[in-house]
Amino acid sequence: MNKPAPQITPTGRPNPVDIVRASLKRRYARERRFRWLGATAVLIGLLCVVLLFADIILKGYTAFQQTYIRLPIALEAESIDPEGTGARAAIEDADYLALIRNALFELFPEVRDRQERRLLTSIVSVGAPNLVREYVLAHPDRIGTTQEIWVPATADIDMLMKGHINRDLPEAERRVKDQTLGWIDRLAAEGRIAKRFNTPFFVNGTSREPELAGIAGALMGSFYTLLLTLILSFPIGVGAAIYLEEFAPRNRWTDLIEININNLAAVPSIVFGLLGLAVFIGFFGMPRSTPLVGALVLTLMTLPTIIIASRAALKSVPPSIREAALGVGASSLQTQFHHVLPLAMPGMLTGTIIGMAQALGETAPLLMIGMIAFIVDIPQGFTDMATVLPVQIYLWADSPERGFVERTSAAIMVLLAFLFAMNLAAVLLRRRFERRW
Amino acid sequence: MNTMVETMNRVTDALSAVELAQERAFCQTVGDFTVPNPRMTCRDVEVWYGPKQAIRRVNLDIGRNEVLSMIGPSGCGKSTFLRCLNRMNDTIPGCRVTGSIKLDGQDIYDKKLDPVLLRARVGMVFQKPNPFPKSIYENVAYGPRIHGLTNSKAELDELVETSLRKAGLWDEVKDRLDQPGTGLSGGQQQRLCIARTIAVAPDVILMDEPCSALDPIATAIIEELIDELRANYSIVIVTHSMQQAARVSQRTAYFHLGDLIEVGETNQIFTNPQHKLTEDYITGRFG
Numbered sequence: 231m232n233k234p235a236p237q238i239t240p241t242g243r244p245n246p247v248d249i250v251r252a253s254l255k256r257r258y259a260r261e262r263r264f265r266w267l268g269a270t271a272v273l274i275g276l277l278c279v280v281l282l283f284a285d286i287i288l289k290g291y292t293a294f295q296q297t298y299i300r301l302p303i304a305l306e307a308e309s310i311d312p313e314g315t316g317a318r319a320a321i322e323d324a325d326y327l328a329l330i331r332n333a334l335f336e337l338f339p340e341v342r343d344r345q346e347r348r349l350l351t352s353i354v355s356v357g358a359p360n361l362v363r364e365y366v367l368a369h370p371d372r373i374g375t376t377q378e379i380w381v382p383a384t385a386d387i388d389m390l391m392k393g394h395i396n397r398d399l400p401e402a403e404r405r406v407k408d409q410t411l412g413w414i415d416r417l418a419a420e421g422r423i424a425k426r427f428n429t430p431f432f433v434n435g436t437s438r439e440p441e442l443a444g445i446a447g448a449l450m451g452s453f454y455t456l457l458l459t460l461i462l463s464f465p466i467g468v469g470a471a472i473y474l475e476e477f478a479p480r481n482r483w484t485d486l487i488e489i490n491i492n493n494l495a496a497v498p499s500i501v502f503g504l505l506g507l508a509v510f511i512g513f514f515g516m517p518r519s520t521p522l523v524g525a526l527v528l529t530l531m532t533l534p535t536i537i538i539a540s541r542a543a544l545k546s547v548p549p550s551i552r553e554a555a556l557g558v559g560a561s562s563l564q565t566q567f568h569h570v571l572p573l574a575m576p577g578m579l580t581g582t583i584i585g586m587a588q589a590l591g592e593t594a595p596l597l598m599i600g601m602i603a604f605i606v607d608i609p610q611g612f613t614d615m616a617t618v619l620p621v622q623i624y625l626w627a628d629s630p631e632r633g634f635v636e637r638t639s640a641a642i643m644v645l646l647a648f649l650f651a652m653n654l655a656a657v658l659l660r661r662r663f664e665r666r667w
Numbered sequence: 668m669n670t671m672v673e674t675m676n677r678v679t680d681a682l683s684a685v686e687l688a689q690e691r692a693f694c695q696t697v698g699d700f701t702v703p704n705p706r707m708t709c710r711d712v713e714v715w716y717g718p719k720q721a722i723r724r725v726n727l728d729i730g731r732n733e734v735l736s737m738i739g740p741s742g743c744g745k746s747t748f749l750r751c752l753n754r755m756n757d758t759i760p761g762c763r764v765t766g767s768i769k770l771d772g773q774d775i776y777d778k779k780l781d782p783v784l785l786r787a788r789v790g791m792v793f794q795k796p797n798p799f800p801k802s803i804y805e806n807v808a809y810g811p812r813i814h815g816l817t818n819s820k821a822e823l824d825e826l827v828e829t830s831l832r833k834a835g836l837w838d839e840v841k842d843r844l845d846q847p848g849t850g851l852s853g854g855q856q857q858r859l860c861i862a863r864t865i866a867v868a869p870d871v872i873l874m875d876e877p878c879s880a881l882d883p884i885a886t887a888i889i890e891e892l893i894d895e896l897r898a899n900y901s902i903v904i905v906t907h908s909m910q911q912a913a914r915v916s917q918r919t920a921y922f923h924l925g926d927l928i929e930v931g932e933t934n935q936i937f938t939n940p941q942h943k944l945t946e947d948y949i950t951g952r953f954g
Contacts, residue, residue, distance in 0.1 A: 550797035558810035558867055559787035569799060
């Protein structure tokens with residue numbers, strides 16, 4: 231391209247066009263630098279997310295399978311139901327551990343030493359007798375026969391089968407000894423060992439034994455806590471926002487309230503836990519470690535978020551809509567509920583979901599109100615003792631057993647799935663409410 | 668009720684005039700502000716936004732079946748005055764109205780009079796078309812429904828149809844009543860807003876620059892409509908277009924910096940203004 235010769239204006243100054251042209255290169259370079267920085271930042275961020283997810287999934291995916299051992303268990307009538315009454319109580323009380331041991335001794339008749347026999351028995355999970363009991367209760371007609379039953383292996387065997395225990399280490403440094411390895415290999419060769427889908431992980435409460443520990447208790451705890459938090463915080467938050475934004479007089483008091491709401495959003499969450507402990511448990515005497523108290527504390531914590539987001543949503547509704555409604559003679563409340571609220575709803579839902587996601591991941595305030603307790607039972611309501619997913623993850627991450635490592639990652643995956651489900655619900659809801667104006 | 672930003676804008680609009688108004692001596696209205704058998708009478712109406720005065724001692728009658736146009740430079744208080752007539756100013760914090768405004772002999776600022784009832788009798792059409800983000804049918808049916816004006820669905824259907832017919836919109840929308848009102852063109856939206864106002868069967872319709880956001884063709888349609896509506900309603904229209912005031916109104920009021928300078932027959936105002944300020948304005952010397 232031919233560059234026109236720089237023109238000199240009559241005043242002797244260079245032409246403005248030339249000045250602008252000279253600066254263009256520098257301006258564009260600056261823009262390119264900024265774009266490049268942005269793109270790099272996004273890339274680094276994505277990389278970190280991918281790494282995080284890869285790490286969690288790689289560590290955790292094995293937890294969705296569990297090693298089982300198939301044993302030919304003789305369900306002898308004389309040891310299960312000696313009186314032949316068929317009564318449920320009798321069947322429940324029988325010694326199923328003995329049956330399992332007998333089955334193992336049958337398979338390995340050469341093991342006679344007491345110590346060795348104890349070692350042999352330990353390849354089966356301590357939860358196995360329960361499983362056999364349930365099997366018998368479900369099929370009482372099979373008493374007196376020998377049945378091939380899959381029972382869970384103990385966590386060490388599970389880890390061995392999943393390759394988390396290195397066979398090449400010297401025996402002294404290995405959790406599974408040579409003798410046990412021999413038994414396992416023989417069982418495997420006979421097709422008596424298999425990895426199956428880990429149903430217990432999804433239906434059990436937590437346990438000291440990794441192979442028996444499940445997420446169901448924490449999941450239900452989180453569900454009840456969040457449900458109650460939503461029920462409490464959404465109407466209160468939206469109501470407060472409408473009142474403050476549309477009805478409250480503007481004076482020093484409402485200014486003070488506004489400042490305090492903004493400040494509350496930034497208060498460390500553990501402070502809310504202390505408040506819950508002092509007020510709800512200490513003063514009102516509510517049962518500690520329950521979804522009820524947890525939800526109340528989380529409600530206090532989420533309210534500022536919801537109120538701030540809802541007020542912003544109300545503010546963004548064009549005033550012309552309010553005038554239109556007032557102009558045809560709608561009362562203030564009708565104007566709010568018929569016209570303003572439907573338009574502000576998507577923004578309010580977004581705020582609520584952000585608050586709920588925060589509440590779902592919250593650990594600190596729940597520790598203060600006792601939701602860190604070791605609770606095996608799955609909560610059945612708002613006043614049952616419970617724990618929640620993030621606390622469960624924390625507890626498992628803190629456990630020394632190798633089996634809990636993969637379960638921690640698996641629990642994180644469940645938590646993330648829960649979060650994705652909630653966000654999806656929010657997006658769908660928002661799309662449903664969204665209307666143009 | 669309104670957001671702070673909106674309020675502040677409105678207040679500052681009015682203030683530019685207000686500050687000047689306070690320095691000037693009160694200006695007596697030229698012309699006869701009364702009409703025989705008025706629908707609304709306003710006497711010594713003054714409006715303050717906080718400590719600032721926006722309207723000074725305005726006396727004005729609004730007749731039956733007439734179109735009264737209010738003209739004047741920006742910030743002269745004409746919109747403020749219009750919004751007093753159905754108490755829309757109530758929603759602005761710090762706004763104070765004194766004097767008396769009567770609708771059929773009843774003071775509308777009386778404590779006993781409900782502003783909701785007043786607004787059902789004095790409807791308003793705004794500067795920017797503001798249909799509800801609902802269907803065309805719902806837009807028109809909303810007013811009658813909240814006031815309980817109809818007893819059955821059939822009656823409501825009929826009312827919606829008559830209102831849309833009166834607004835000259837029926838033929839254009841009768842096949843798509845369930846579609847959003849916001850999907851119509853600007854002119855159609857404004858007629859929808861007029862239909863929505865008519866549906867409540869008001870006595871007076873206030874229009875705040877109803878054509879300022881419309882093209883000339885849509886404006887012509889609305890002006891024609893205003894002329895037809897005169898048969899049944901009293902109409903007060905604020906406009907920046909002097910041609911529009913000349914075309915649609917029978918009487919014209921000229922506002923200047925918070926004072927009602929001159930009021931009279933539209934013909935007379937535009938051909939033979941009595942006051943110097945009116946003459947300057949309509950001849951285009953300022954404004």
